[in-house]
Amino acid sequence: MKIKFMKTKLLYTAIIAGTLSLASCELDEYNPTGGDATIESFDAWSGLETYCYSPLSEQLYSVYDFMSVAEGGTDMWLTPGGNPDYAKQLIYYDGLTTNTNGTNKVFKQAYSCIASCNAVINNADNVKGITDYDKKILTAEAKTLRAFYNLLLVTYYGPVTLSQEDISKGETNVRPVRNTVEEFYTSIINDLTEASKDLEVQPYGGNYARVCKKTALGLLARAYAQGAGEGLSENGVSYWQRAKDVAEDIINNASAYNVYLYPDVSDLWAQANNRNNPEALFIVSGRDANDESYNYVNCNNNLFTYTICNPYKCSDIYTRADNTNYYLGRTNNNTLAPTKYTLNVFDPSWDKRYENTFLTAFGLFSMVDAGWVGPYNACRVRITKNLTEKYKIGEQYVGQYIYPYVDMATSTSAYGGNQYYPTGVWAKGDHSGDTKNLIKDVKNVYVVDYPVAEDDDRFAIVLSRDYKTPEEKAKSIYFTVNIDDLFDGDQYKTAQFDGTNSYQLYPSLIKYDWCYNGVVGNHMQRRNGDMMVMRTAEVYLIAAEACQQLGDQAGAAKYLKPLRDRAARPGKTAPELTNITEDTILDEYAREMAGEFYRWSLLKRHHKLGERLKLYNSRAARYFNESIHYNRPISADFLNQIENKDEYGDNGYGTTPGKGY
Known part of the structure; x- marks a missing residue:
């Protein structure tokens, strides 16, 4: 099943005009301008909630920009011999600046829908004709998505603005103020904790492209792990402990949360299991050329060709x-x-x-x-x-x-x-x-x-x-x-x-090279399969990672073992892990999650980017600056549209007087 991006028209005409604001949006599937409906209409409100999903399939997980941001500039990827300078700004930090396409677009895409999420959450009590169930679930979905986008922002761009803008109000903030990293994570944790309590085990309407309880819990474990790399704690308890607790809860109560781990890794990547993969905690559904839903999404995934x-x-x-x-x-x-x-x-x-x-x-x-x-x-x-x-x-x-x-x-x-x-x-x-x-x-x-x-x-x-x-x-x-x-x-x-x-x-x-009936696009450069934003194996890795950081080697080995055992060839046994170090964890992430939009954030939270580049990517190491490159550059488009760009800063990339934090 697919999410249908409704083209409902709302009465607040000033909103999209705000490419000036953090709510700027380049996506065209939902156009909240003109017409005679208001956000108090259930159709309009729920249509706006659906729109909060749109950058996932239309941009973030279907084109090269986010992949280059999330995987580039790490120990795992290079440009090949036949194309050595493509996207060198993100692969090697060579010329990386505020107008680099990938980082510029991802910044805007994340903020574009936070304002929509805010509008859904803020206006839920004003919607007419809504049931208590619909209000609870769709608001919880919006909180989960807002947390996801905020986690993306704080992970890749550091202490930026925790936006309160609400697209329904038609306001633009031309003098934004930065929040602290801790404020970001507090907001993210609150949203995901609340959402995990309200969401059901099964997704709303039976549509697997919608977030559900396991999504919120999985992202909560991810957020705690990422925040742990910032040295954060909650009520005196380290985020590493919190990450371990949430991950263990998911693993120990897998059946109650409808969480599944394939016993054989080859089944995980089987073509027949791409649609609605049971190991996925968070899915971006691709287009199915044999289904009417193909017409509902402007998504053409070409990741494989890169x-x-x-x-x-x-x-x-x-x-x-x-x-x-x-x-x-x-x-x-x-x-x-x-x-x-x-x-x-x-x-x-x-x-x-x-x-x-x-x-x-x-x-x-x-x-x-x-x-x-x-x-x-x-x-x-x-x-x-x-x-x-x-x-x-x-x-x-x-x-x-x-x-x-x-x-x-x-x-x-x-x-x-x-x-x-x-x-x-x-x-x-x-x-x-x-x-x-x-x-x-x-x-x-x-x-x-x-x-x-x-x-x-x-x-x-x-x-x-x-x-x-x-x-x-x-x-x-x-x-x-x-x-x-x-x-x-x-x-x-x-x-x-x-x-x-x-x-x-x-x-x-x-x-990302899928090959089955219904997955090929209108030309051979597009393969529109489902994308797993998060899957169960990551929860096991987070549990192992947290155990290692907390000094529990036996616990780390316990959670790595199922991933290694299911990867063993017939007649072979995965070698037993004994001395589990931080590098052991990083290596197991590399084996399990290569190319899955994760490496840069992982190395950031362990503050290992510079060290690992020196070991495995000397070209990137030549350009990497420890004092700057642990945050991606602020969007040039955003900076040029606010009134206080010199004060706001660009994260140290040289187009403003300072970093801004």
């Missing part, structure tokens, strides 16, 4: 161009690549989170029943002597073929145009082209079990974690690239080093 490389750069062996790749999608942005640390933190000998996170084996596809790309044999690539010489494939493979890995179907959806989705995977060694022989029960066509066999002729390119000599590479039928060879020190090489374009390849984050 995280996946383009194997067509080696076009003579991987012969499907990015703009006709119905399997991988249009992979033409290529901007976010993992660091050596990110790759090496996994031990793929036992941990299958490695291939459930990164694609390192690139296969071709067929469309046998659809007939779009010719018959099965037309989709194979003949290995010539020239290819063996160029890609150092053994001469014994000359005259043999690289065959398709996956077969794709196509259909025309009722609402979203052509859809492309897998019918199955071709079995290794089966070259019949008979779709009756396809392996149908594949959880995720982007997850290729590690390691790839030397004779697996379904792959054209394999990026190898294990270093292989030229002699070992020649044993494989595919082009083998040592991942270590892609790096010059801790950064990706930016030019050919082996006579091929392999320098433009990298292990590719696949958490």
Whole structure:
């Protein structure tokens, strides 16, 4: 089910004119101007409450801006060799300033809906025709969302303004005053505590895209953990203890809160489980091209195209161009690549989170029943002597073929145009082209079990974690690239080093490359699956993190164990953790939550950004300033629209006389 962004018109015409204020809003799904309704109307009030969700799907969790803010500038991500300077301001702090697009937009998007949340909360008692139940639940939803946006602001921008603006009043604050970090967290904790008491276990109207009790509790644990990094306490009790208490309550009462943890991590990332994933505590629902709700949201998610490389750069062996790749999608942005640390933190000998996170084996596809790309044999690539010489494939493979890995179907959806989705995977060694022989029960066509066999002729390119000599590479039928060879020190090489374009390849984050019927957008650069803003595994990580910070190693091990056990390969056992340090916790977060909009905030709360950059991202370390970069820059648009920008400050980025705090 989807949230329908109603276009109800309200009577307060002055509100949106306030791009001058913290309530400025660039979103267009809800237009509170003109018309003859007022906020006292239930339809108008509830429509405004629904609008409070809009930046989640339309901006924050569907385009690159927030991802670059939340993951960039950390120990986990670089720009790849083929695109070394894209978003360098956020990936490397190189030129980061108040008008940097990502930080500028996220600041405005958060504030845009806080004023709407305030209006919903402030006017609840004045709404006509409302039931007590509707008032309680929808007000609690608005408090949860207000807390979420305020947590985003204080986490990334520090002590900014705890906005009291109410969009229904048509007021603009042109001389805002900063609040303290402690005031922010007090407000956030109060909102989430109250909301968690009023929200039901099941979401309002059965719509899983709405927040519910487990959402408020999960965010409460996250807020306590983030505030703990600021040294905060509550009534003499540290926020770390509070984080532990809330996380343990969620874990110990999971069934009562409808909280679930998959026993197998591969099921978590299975394509069939993307919609309404039971491990999610907070979901941003994607568009379903086979459902009428596709028309209700202006959401076109293109995150995958930034995280996946383009194997067509080696076009003579991987012969499907990015703009006709119905399997991988249009992979033409290529901007976010993992660091050596990110790759090496996994031990793929036992941990299958490695291939459930990164694609390192690139296969071709067929469309046998659809007939779009010719018959099965037309989709194979003949290995010539020239290819063996160029890609150092053994001469014994000359005259043999690289065959398709996956077969794709196509259909025309009722609402979203052509859809492309897998019918199955071709079995290794089966070259019949008979779709009756396809392996149908594949959880995720982007997850290729590690390691790839030397004779697996379904792959054209394999990026190898294990270093292989030229002699070992020649044993494989595919082009083998040592991942270590892609790096010059801790950064990706930016030019050919082996006579091929392999320098433009990298292990590719696949958490946002969805492939099932209904998820593809109007063109192949969009894949509109559900996004998990928070999931149960984070609660276990917070519990372990809090235990470690409180000196309870046994407790930390207890909460890490379920995550590690479910990641173990069949026949393997996750190594037992004994000496659990702060770095142990950071490493486990990296394995579990790579790319999930979390790394920067985690390193901030441990005050580890500078230290970790020196170890794993030297380019970012050159520009990182400990006295400035623990807060992102204030929005230039906002500063230019207030009357006291010199007093307010820009967090130290040089466009105002001082930081402002």
